[in-house]
Amino acid sequence: MAAPPLEYTPDHARARARALALALALAQQLRTLREARGWSRERLAKEAGVQPRTLARVESGGAIQPGFFTIGALAAALEVSLDDLCRPTTPTHGLWSAGYEGRDIDSFVASLVESRIDVVADVRLTPISRKPGFSKTRLGQALAEAGIEYIHLRALGNPKDNRAPFWDGRLGVGRARFRSLLRSDEAQADLDRLTEQASLSRVAVLCFEQDESRCHRHVVLTAVRKRIEVPVVQLA
Secondary structure (H helix, E strand, O other): OOOOOOOOOHHHHHHHHHHHHHHHHHHHHHHHHHHHOOOOHHHHHHHHOOOHHHHHHHHHOOOOOOOHHHHHHHHHHHOOOHHHHOOOOOOOOEEEEEEOOOOOHHHHHHHHHHOOOOEEEEOOOOOOOOOOOOOHHHHHHHHHHOOOEEEEOHHHOOOHHHOHHHHOOOHHHHHHHHHHHOOOHHHHHHHHHHHHHHHHOEEEEEEOOOOHHHOOHHHHHHHHHHHOOOOEEEOO
16 A cells, blocks of 8 residues: 655745755855855865865755765865854855956856856956956946946046056055045045945955955955945955
8 A cells, every 4th residue: 555645734844944044044154155265166165075066056055955074074174163154144245356367258257146246346447458358348248147237436446657566566655656546536436436335235346457466456445444344355
């Protein structure tokens, strides 16, 4: 005789809903901790010794019961406790430092989408690039297709005559000069706009250099953090 079918009760539904909520919270926290280290998903999978497809399922919230050893390995790789990993503290706003050096437009936009960026704030003085897809019009179109807003903050751009110090290692000179330029009314207005955006949404501050320390956007990010306490994350 066949066994009677299991009855799907409201208790089962509530238990599954709770499990799904926990899985989504874990996924959000895992992505936040990974992004804070500037790691790609592939890097974390390698450090934790788990399969990339397993990590992808966990980060998407699709693994309702990912397994104790998997979660333990991820926590160890990120150097956090299991409690910290499972604590839902995903920031809903803040700043991401984004350089497109060495990247193509498709992989760059994919990184923005993965980090759930809402707005890209372009701080290039002139938003033109020899790299396909990174000039203002094409970039704006690619971002719009991904559901990401684009804004150009021209007054936060670094003039040509102050770029050499960032390239040849005279960072103190370049940063001091750029800080003086930020005192202008136009720059202060753009800083106000960027600060407001960062207080409400996830904003990627865009320039060319992958290494933030060689870019004037380091000064921009520091200036915003003096106005408002927000996290700053390196875009993976």
